[in-house]
Amino acid sequence: MSLMEQIYKTVILERSRHPRHHGALPDPATQHEGVNPSCGDELRLSLLTGEDGTITDARFQGHGCAISQASADLMIDAILGKTHAQARDLAHNFKSMIRGEAHDTDQLGELRALSGVQQLHARVKCATLPWTTLEAALAGQEEPISDER
Amino acid sequence: MTPLDVQRARRDFPILDRTVHDHALVYLDHAASSQRPTAVLDAMDDYYRQHHANVHRGAHQLSAEATDLYEQARQVVARFLGAPSARSLVFVRNATEGINLLARAWGDANLREGDEILVTVAEHHANLVPWQQVAQRTGARIQAVPLDANHRLDLDAFRERLSPRTRVLAVGHMSNVLGVVHPIADMARMAREVGALTFVDGAQAAPHMPVDVQALGIDAYTVSAHKMLGPTGIGAVWVREDLLEAMPPFLGGGEMIHTVEIERSTYADIPMRFEAGTPAIAEAVGFAAALSYLESMGLDAIWDHDRALARYALARFDELEGVRTFGPRGDDRGGIVPFVIDGVHPHDVASALDAEGIAVRAGHHCAQPLMRALAVPSTVRASSYLTTTEAEIDALIDGIVQARDFFAMPT
Numbered sequence: 001m002s003l004m005e006q007i008y009k010t011v012i013l014e015r016s017r018h019p020r021h022h023g024a025l026p027d028p029a030t031q032h033e034g035v036n037p038s039c040g041d042e043l044r045l046s047l048l049t050g051e052d053g054t055i056t057d058a059r060f061q062g063h064g065c066a067i068s069q070a071s072a073d074l075m076i077d078a079i080l081g082k083t084h085a086q087a088r089d090l091a092h093n094f095k096s097m098i099r100g101e102a103h104d105t106d107q108l109g110e111l112r113a114l115s116g117v118q119q120l121h122a123r124v125k126c127a128t129l130p131w132t133t134l135e136a137a138l139a140g141q142e143e144p145i146s147d148e149r
Numbered sequence: 150m151t152p153l154d155v156q157r158a159r160r161d162f163p164i165l166d167r168t169v170h171d172h173a174l175v176y177l178d179h180a181a182s183s184q185r186p187t188a189v190l191d192a193m194d195d196y197y198r199q200h201h202a203n204v205h206r207g208a209h210q211l212s213a214e215a216t217d218l219y220e221q222a223r224q225v226v227a228r229f230l231g232a233p234s235a236r237s238l239v240f241v242r243n244a245t246e247g248i249n250l251l252a253r254a255w256g257d258a259n260l261r262e263g264d265e266i267l268v269t270v271a272e273h274h275a276n277l278v279p280w281q282q283v284a285q286r287t288g289a290r291i292q293a294v295p296l297d298a299n300h301r302l303d304l305d306a307f308r309e310r311l312s313p314r315t316r317v318l319a320v321g322h323m324s325n326v327l328g329v330v331h332p333i334a335d336m337a338r339m340a341r342e343v344g345a346l347t348f349v350d351g352a353q354a355a356p357h358m359p360v361d362v363q364a365l366g367i368d369a370y371t372v373s374a375h376k377m378l379g380p381t382g383i384g385a386v387w388v389r390e391d392l393l394e395a396m397p398p399f400l401g402g403g404e405m406i407h408t409v410e411i412e413r414s415t416y417a418d419i420p421m422r423f424e425a426g427t428p429a430i431a432e433a434v435g436f437a438a439a440l441s442y443l444e445s446m447g448l449d450a451i452w453d454h455d456r457a458l459a460r461y462a463l464a465r466f467d468e469l470e471g472v473r474t475f476g477p478r479g480d481d482r483g484g485i486v487p488f489v490i491d492g493v494h495p496h497d498v499a500s501a502l503d504a505e506g507i508a509v510r511a512g513h514h515c516a517q518p519l520m521r522a523l524a525v526p527s528t529v530r531a532s533s534y535l536t537t538t539e540a541e542i543d544a545l546i547d548g549i550v551q552a553r554d555f556f557a558m559p560t
Contacts, residue, residue, distance in 0.1 A: 003170055003504040004555055008497075014560040039496050039512040039527060063526055065494035066556070120500055 007116035007123075008066065011074070016066035021076040023059040033144035034133030036125050041068045045133045055079050055087060065126050067117060072130035074111050084138050091131045091138075098127050153450040159536045161186040161442075172506025175541045180325050180485055180532030181510050182375050183356060185439075189378060192438035196431045203427055205404060219430050222437035223420070226385050229440045230351075230370060231361030237390040239423040240383060240433055244352035245275040247371035247386030248319075250423060251348050252279035254396040255369075255388075256317075262288030265314045267345070269294040269302055269331075270522045271324045274515045276350040280319055289316070296522055299477045300327050307336065315345040322354035322370075326514045326530060327476035328459060328485030330354060337366045346392070352376050352384075356443070356534065357483050358452040362387055374432065379439035383432035393419050400425040443535075451535050455484040458533045462486050462542045469546070471553055475523055484533035487514075490549065493556045495529045501552035502529075507545055 024031075025046035034043040041064035048057040058079060060072040075094075079087045094111055096103040100118045117127045136145045159165055162184050167174040176184065196218065202211035204219050220235075227235035241247045256279075260266070266280045270293050284291050292310045297303040318340040323330045337347040348369040351360060355370075356377035362370050369392070373384040388396070398405055398416055402425035407415040416422045443451065459482050466474050471491045476482060490498050495511035502509050510530045513520045520527060531545055 004501055007500070007504075008555070010560050013556070013558070017560065041496070042526075063494075065496035067497070120503065122503070123496070123500055126496060 003119065007120060009113045009116065011110065011113045012066060012070040015070040015073040019060075019069060019073040021059050021073050022061065024061055025057055025059050029057070030137060032133055032137040034129050034136070035144055035146050036064075036068070036129050039065070039126070041065060041126060041129055043068065043072060043129055043133050045072075045130065045137055047134075047137050049084070053083050054081055055084070056081075060130065064129070065123075067114070067123055067126040068129050071114055071127045074113070075130050075134065078109065078111055079134070088135065088138055091135050094131055095128050098124050150449050150453075151447060153446060153454040153535060155454065155536065155538055158186075158446060159538075161188065162536055163187065163190075165536060169506040169508070170504055175505075175507040175544045177531040177533065177537070177541065177545060178508045178510050179356075179534035179537070180353060180376070180514075180530065182381070183378050183534055184536070185380070185435075186378055186442050188442045189380065189435045189438045193380065193431045193435040196434045201431070204430055205421075215430055219428065219433050222433040225437040225440050226372075227387065229360070229444070230355070230372070230385075230387050231363050232387045233363060234390060235420075237388050237393040237419055239386050239388070239393070239420045240428055241371075241386055241423075242382060242429070243375070243384040244350055244371040244373040244386075245279075245384075247384055248275055248348070248350060249279045250386055250399045251369055251371075251388070252283040254399045254423070255346075255392065256280070256283035256289075257286060258397055260284075260287040260289040260316060263314060264289040264316045265310075265312065266291050267294065267307075267310055267315050267318045267320075267340075268292070269320055270296060271302070271327060271329075271516065271519050272319070272321055273325050273350065273352070274517070275352070276319055276321055277518070293518070294320075300475055300523075301329055301477050301481070302331050302336075304332070304335075308339065311339060311343050311345070313343055315340065315343055318345055318347045319350070320347070321350040321352075322360075323351075323357065323483055324476075324485075324516075324519070325353045326485065326487050326516050326519055326528070328483040328532075329477050330358070330481045330483065332481075333367065334365050337368075341366070353485075354483075357448075357455050359448040368392055374436040374439060377439055378442060379436040380429075380432045383429045383436050385436075390419075393423070396423075398425075399423050402426045404428075446535055452483075454535060455533065456480060456482065458484045458537055458539070458542065459486070461539055462531070462533070462545075465542060465546045469549065469553075472549060475528065484537065485530065486532075487528040487530045488549075489525060489528050490553050490556070493552065495527045497556060498529045498549070498552050501555060502545070502548045505544070505548045505551070507548050509545075 029046045029048040042062040044061040050056040058076045200214045204216040227238040346368040375381040405425045499511035
């Protein structure tokens with residue numbers, strides 16, 4: 001398998017072309033922006049939290065590379081029905097995997113498809129952009145986040 | 150004129166032997182930073198092994214040697230730019246810092262409410278942000294010259310925007326995205342006619358062509374060593390001598406003073422007035438070695454090579470379906486090719502090329518207003534230099550075809 005095939009698994013190409021959770025949610029959903037200014041990736045995340053504190057719906061908009069789009073779409077699959085605390089935990093775990101650190105593989109499920117990104121250091125920020133936007137959303141941050149790290 | 154000896158040049162750059170992801174490196178990101186020939190590495194290594202001490206105020210042999218090397222480097226840079234004297238050639242950290250020096254030390258003292266600073270939409274952020282900052286401090290306004298349909302500067306629009314309120318034209322010599330060289334001498338003449346100064350950002354141009362600040366008829370010129378085979382951490386700003394004489398200091402500290410009391414100081418003569426603290430001495434030595442190396446290869450030959458590669462590359466790009474390039478065609482176009490593959494994000498293209506050992510850049514290239522003017526969020530950018538071969542351009546084209554086809558594959 002070529003390096004590109006290792007990184008851009010079928011599910012990544014598919015989700016970036018035909019995302020399942022693209023769009024926006026009206027109020028009372030919260031809106032949060034994330035930017036990767038060094039490459040032009042922009043993300044707008046809408047989150048709807050139910051009375052029981054679980055994430056009942058989420059959408060994303062914006063233009064970005066295949067990795068950031070697929071990461072956002074797979075992220076939303078993973079956080080629907082989760083509490084904020086569970087979503088935060090998942091975000092931390094995902095970022096550990098992407099950075100090549102110790103992580104809980106089972107918890108990540110389909111998100112493991114993004115593990116190949118570890119091999120292209122320059123693309124880690126693309127994969128983590130939706131997740132850092134999520135973390136800011138869960139922390140109630142108003143300012144758009146900028147994922148320059 | 151002897152044509153450029155590209156193969157000889159390639160042997161002088163050790164990094165070109167690198168492999169990346171099991172492929173031979175094809176380095177096409179010279180516009181972001183160029184590589185170092187052994188002459189530069191040896192000069193800096195020799196400086197640290199044999200001559201290092203602090204400069205200007207030492208009382209011993211090594212400090213005299215270090216000072217001589219540093220001041221000789223100043224002479225080399227001044228001569229390279231065609232400056233009449235090294236007395237107004239200031240070493241700075243990079244072109245960005247040089248422009249900040251002009252915006253603060255000249256701008257703060259000379260700009261008032263209602264004055265106009267004329268820039269272009271093609272500027273690198275280094276030649277925009279410092280002017281925005283001084284405009285905010287002084288109440289001056291910024292006007293921007295747009296591009297024409299061929300991605301050159303719209304000179305009619307330029308003429309329209311020149312007025313008695315224009316105090317300075319701040320313009321890049323060559324666009325780091327489009328590769329186009331602007332008609333600086335003509336623009337400076339027109340600016341002078343309305344009483345405006347011309348400050349030129351030469352970071353991208355000076356590596357690729359002969360520069361003569363007197364022939365251009367301009368008032369300041371900034372360069373970055375690392376774009377022209379020198380080390381990072383040093384650049385230079387040449388300023389017309391009488392202008393620099395009149396400017397108050399930029400950064401304060403040691404070296405730039407004459408006498409110091411607790412509450413006030415008097416300042417040194419130029420150029421030292423603008424070089425606070427211990428300078429990047431080894432880097433200055435490396436910078437001078439880089440310029441000597443460029444002169445030995447021939448700047449005219451380098452510029453011819455640059456333009457020939459641009460013509461070759463653009464012709465190959467024209468053969469491709471689903472790929473768009475930007476920038477004009479002509480003798481004013483150097484070896485930078487910005488492009489987009491339809492339906493594929495530039496970052497994904499860059500990774501596909503990286504996987505083949507090909508180094509390019511993706512993003513806005515520190516030129517967000519230019520991206521807006523081109524109506525794209527970002528592009529890929531391939532940039533050549535004196536070591537680039539047609540074979541490397543061919544590898545780039547093959548890589549682009551592979552990337553295009555990979556991302557077009559049905560899933």
